[in-house]
Amino acid sequence: MDNNWLRRRALESIYHAKSGHPGGVLSCIDILECLFSSILEYDLNNLDSVHRDRFILSKGHSAPALYAVAAKAGIIDEGRLNGLRKIDHELQAHTHRGATPWVEASTGSLGQGFSFAIGEAHGLKFQNIKNRVYVMIGDGEMQEGEIWEGAMFASHHNLNNLCAIADYNKLQSDDSNENIMGLEPLYDKWKSFGWNVLEIDGHNEDEIINAFKLAKDCSSAPTFIIAHTIKGKGVSYMENVPAWHGSLKLSDDELRDALIELGASKNEVEVAIHGR
Amino acid sequence: MEDKKPILIAKTGDSLREAFGKELTKLSQEYKDVVVLDADIAGGTGVHHFRDKYPNRFIQCGIAEQNMMAMAGGLAATGLIPIVTTFAVFMLRAIEQARLSIAYANMNVKIVASHPGLDVGPDGASAQCLEDLSCFRSIPNMVVISPCDPIEMKQATRAILEYKGPIYMRTGRSDTKRILDDSYNFEIGKGVILRDGIDLTIVACGVEVARSIEAAESLAKDGISARVVNMSSIKPIDSDLLEICSKETGAFVTAEDHSIIGGLGGAVAESLAKSIPSPIEFVGTNDVFGESGEPEELADKYKLTSKHIIKAAKLVLTRKK
Numbered sequence: 001m002d003n004n005w006l007r008r009r010a011l012e013s014i015y016h017a018k019s020g021h022p023g024g025v026l027s028c029i030d031i032l033e034c035l036f037s038s039i040l041e042y043d044l045n046n047l048d049s050v051h052r053d054r055f056i057l058s059k060g061h062s063a064p065a066l067y068a069v070a071a072k073a074g075i076i077d078e079g080r081l082n083g084l085r086k087i088d089h090e091l092q093a094h095t096h097r098g099a100t101p102w103v104e105a106s107t108g109s110l111g112q113g114f115s116f117a118i119g120e121a122h123g124l125k126f127q128n129i130k131n132r133v134y135v136m137i138g139d140g141e142m143q144e145g146e147i148w149e150g151a152m153f154a155s156h157h158n159l160n161n162l163c164a165i166a167d168y169n170k171l172q173s174d175d176s177n178e179n180i181m182g183l184e185p186l187y188d189k190w191k192s193f194g195w196n197v198l199e200i201d202g203h204n205e206d207e208i209i210n211a212f213k214l215a216k217d218c219s220s221a222p223t224f225i226i227a228h229t230i231k232g233k234g235v236s237y238m239e240n241v242p243a244w245h246g247s248l249k250l251s252d253d254e255l256r257d258a259l260i261e262l263g264a265s266k267n268e269v270e271v272a273i274h275g276r
Numbered sequence: 277m278e279d280k281k282p283i284l285i286a287k288t289g290d291s292l293r294e295a296f297g298k299e300l301t302k303l304s305q306e307y308k309d310v311v312v313l314d315a316d317i318a319g320g321t322g323v324h325h326f327r328d329k330y331p332n333r334f335i336q337c338g339i340a341e342q343n344m345m346a347m348a349g350g351l352a353a354t355g356l357i358p359i360v361t362t363f364a365v366f367m368l369r370a371i372e373q374a375r376l377s378i379a380y381a382n383m384n385v386k387i388v389a390s391h392p393g394l395d396v397g398p399d400g401a402s403a404q405c406l407e408d409l410s411c412f413r414s415i416p417n418m419v420v421i422s423p424c425d426p427i428e429m430k431q432a433t434r435a436i437l438e439y440k441g442p443i444y445m446r447t448g449r450s451d452t453k454r455i456l457d458d459s460y461n462f463e464i465g466k467g468v469i470l471r472d473g474i475d476l477t478i479v480a481c482g483v484e485v486a487r488s489i490e491a492a493e494s495l496a497k498d499g500i501s502a503r504v505v506n507m508s509s510i511k512p513i514d515s516d517l518l519e520i521c522s523k524e525t526g527a528f529v530t531a532e533d534h535s536i537i538g539g540l541g542g543a544v545a546e547s548l549a550k551s552i553p554s555p556i557e558f559v560g561t562n563d564v565f566g567e568s569g570e571p572e573e574l575a576d577k578y579k580l581t582s583k584h585i586i587k588a589a590k591l592v593l594t595r596k597k
Contacts, residue, residue, distance in 0.1 A: 050355065097353075097381040104353055106381040109372060112346040116377050119350020119358075122335065126311070127354060146373075149340035153347070156338075 001205040003033050004262040007234050009081055010068040011262075012272045015255045017064075017085035020093070021246040023238060025065040027169040027202070027229035028136060032057075032069045034208040035134060044074055047101050053131045054120050056105045058113025059138035059167060060094030061246065067091055067100070075102050082276065110138065111146030114164065118150050121162035121222075132216065136165045140172030143181050148193070154222045155194030162222040163215040164195075167202065169231035171242045186226055195224040202227030234262055292448035292482075293390040295426035297322025299433040300359065301329050307437050309357045313337050313344050321361040321390040322447065341366050345373035345387075352383040357437065363396075364389035364405035364446060371411055378442045379417045385443075386436045387412075392422070392446040393533030394566045394574040395483050404566040404574075410538025412444040413511045419464060420511040422446040422532075422540075424485035425455040428508060431462035439464060446482060450571050453486035455506075467514035473503035476527035476589055476596070479518070481507050481540050484531035484559070484580065491585035502589055510540050515547045522552040527596040529557045529588045533580060536560035555595035557588035 006029050014020035035055060042052040057066050064084055071078040076091075083089035090099045094108030105116040117135035124131055141147060154162055168186070170177055177183050190197045196218040200207040208227070215223035231245070232238030235258040250258075252273055259269045290298070304310045304326060311333045318324040318334075327334040335351075337344035341362060348358040360367075367374070367389045378385045389408060396404040413420045419441065423429045429447065436443045455470065467479070471492050480488040485506050492502040503525055505517065521528070528548070530541035536558040545556055561578050575581050 054353075097383075105349065106376050109376050111342070112373055112377045115343045115346030115373070116350040116353070118343070119347035120353050121350075122347070123351040123354030123356050126332075126356070129354070146340075146342040146346070149338070149343035150347070153337060153340065153343055 001030060002234070002263070003030055004234065006033055006065070006068045006072060008259050008262045008264055008272065009071065009078070010064040011250065011255060011258055013064050013067065013081045013084040015250045015273070016082045018249060019085060020064055021061040022250065023171065023231040023241070023244040023246070024059060024062045024138060024167065024169065026233045026235060026238065027231045028059070028062050028167040029065040029069065030203050030205070031136065031165055031167065031208055031227055032065055033072070034205055035212070036069050036073045038209055039212045040134070041131065047075065050129060051131055054104050054117070054133045055102070056107070056113045056117045056133070056135040057095050058107055058117070058135050059110070059141055060107030060113065063091070063093065063095045066095060070102055076100060079276070110141040111144035113137070114147055115150045117162065117164070118154050118159060121154070121159040122157060125159065125161055132161045132163065134163050134165065136167060138172070139166055139168045139170065139177050139183060140180070142166065142183055151190065151193040151195065158220070159222045160219050163212065163225065164222065165225040165227055167229055168226050169229045171231045171240065171245065173242070173245050175242055190224040194221055196221040197224045197226065199226045200228070202229035203233060236261060290426045291451050292423065292426065292429050293320070293322035295429040296388060296433055296447045297325040299430040301325040303434055303437060304330060304333070307357060309355060310359060310437065311335055311351060311356050312359045312361060313348055315339055315341050315344050315362045315366065317362055320363065321388070323361050341370040342373050345370035346377035348385045349377035349381055349383040352385050358385050360385060360387045362389065363391040363403060364408045365391065365403055367408060367444070368405065368411060374412070375415050379415045382417050383442060384440050387442070387444045388447060389444065390447045391449050392482065394561070394578055394580065395448055395450050395533050395571045397449065397571045397574065398568050400568040401565040406535045406561050406566065408444070408446070409510055409532070409534050409540060410542060413538065413543060417442055418511070419443040421464065421509050422481040423462065423508045424482055424506050425452050427454065427456040427458065427460055428462050431460065432508065435462055435464055448483060450483070452483065455486055455489065462508065465509050465512040465514060467505045467507040467509065467517045469503060470506050471504040473501040474525055475501045476529065476592060477503040477505055477521040477525045478529045478531060478585060478589065479505045479507045479540065479544050480531040481510060483533050487580070487582040488531050488585055490582035491589065494582065494586055495589055500589065500593065507540060507544070510543050513543045513547050515551060518544060518547050519551040522548055522554045526554050527592045528554055529559060529585060529592055531559040531580070531585050534560050536562055555592050557592040559585050559588050
């Protein structure tokens with residue numbers, strides 16, 4: 001599983017937007033692809049059906065990853081991807097409910113998508129709707145107090161239809177989690193908050209899909225998947241470099257190098273840079 | 277128009293929070309999608325009535341307002357009508373959640389805040405919210421209302437359930453004066469003239485409406501004819517009515533149990549500045565925090581009583597052209 005096409009399309013959209021957050025996009029995109037291609041139950045022709053699984057990208061700044069995955073799934077038009085962050089365009093920098101199909105919550109302020117997902121999980125259970133709710137959070141996001149408010153609520157109310165995934169790439173905006181405000185011991189923390197906790201390699205398709213299956217089988221608690229990932233995964237000059245969280249702008253040469261490393265032909269690179 | 281004398285029903289009547297809690301419970305038989313979110317304070321907000329009748333629809337969120345507020349957006353996304361309840365001041369704690377997960381996402385959530393203003397009394401400044409109207413009013417998509425008596429509160433409770441979209445509503449802690457009768461008709465976006473007059477218009481909301489009527493009665497004895505408007509809908513505000521009042525009376529006093537910055541007074545001033553400007557005096561707290569004390573003592577110290585409305589009315593008349 002390289003998901004190179006997804007990585008290329010996401011980076012291309014960020015390049016044309018002239019701003020964005022490539023590092024976290026590349027760390028979470030494999031998990032999103034697994035969710036959309038193998039796990040989420042939904043009807044492409046009836047995306048608003050009450051009987052659908054929900055996915056919320058609480059780390060909303062990784063929206064370009066979700067948009068690329070949604071384009072591959074046929075939910076949004078691939079031709080719209082390069083309109084990301086542009087005025088009068090439906091692809092907002094951070095996911096926004098109502099603007100884009102599939103998007104449940106408006107995100108971009110960390111912690112809130114997690115709570116929103118908890119609300120949906122509780123609402124579905126309350127109405128005896130059997131679908132599940134998936135929410136992805138960032139690692140730095142766990143520094144928000146709201147996450148722990150929600151963690152207590154979800155286990156107290158046994159929201160076993162809820163599965164949260166942490167994109168644990170160990171880096172946040174300015175520096176490593178460890179240097180900014182340490183998160184460990186993460187497994188123990190979530191365990192002690194009453195969650196079913198799984199730990200996986202967030203770039204390994206088998207492990208990802210297996211974890212989602214284990215989550216579905218757990219009836220006694222909500223599930224928290226700690227997905228170990230690499231920030232900037234797939235583009236060597238971005239990997240594990242905090243500056244690629246969001247403060248650097250992709251130059252032509254940088255995009256070219258990235259696309260080539262991700263398997264693009266020369267022609268594909270030119271199309272990506274000069275427009276479709 | 278017939279003058280309506282405010283009747284004190286403290287001994288037999290309800291506070292605004294009680295009126296809300298009881299009416300919500302009653303209406304929830306009809307509105308089966310209503311769920312109530314509480315942050316361990318149901319006895320204070322009036323929703324203990326709902327909890328007793330509908331324990332399964334009552335969602336205890338613990339003392340965790342940020343999660344409660346954003347969660348309400350998610351509940352609404354599944355088709356429910358969540359009512360978020362706590363003290364007004366703790367709504368401020370979660371205002372960014374109200375902004376993003378409710379207002380920006382345009383979710384059908386009702387935020388109902390008890391304990392607004394100095395009416396909170398002895399619990400002091402930390403619990404007395406004097407900034408909520410201005411904060412919530414500035415959020416796009418958010419309707420802001422502050423009913424004045426138990427009759428209006430009952431009607432407003434139905435109105436917020438019928439309305440589709442985010443609403444912030446103030447209730448109140450103290451026993452209230454009854455002002456209205458069943459002929460009253462609350463409507464979002466509409467102000468109502470409770471007493472007619474030609475020299476000036478007093479525009480009030482919440483507990484200040486009763487004080488404004490008392491002030492108007494007293495002013496009448498001095499030969500000043502004051503119109504009283506109950507402006508329970510602070511956003512959207514009834515600009516048409518304000519324009520008419522400006523044309524017909526040419527001077528205003530606004531009265532609210534809230535800071536004079538950005539609340540009802542601010543909304544009235546903004547509206548009039550765009551139509552027919554008239555001089556305005558603002559009755560409200562003047563950029564200060566409250567303190568412990570009984571509501572009436574606090575209202576006196578911080579200049580919210582009928583006496584202060586009278587003073588403001590006389591002052592604004594000196595500025596009237």
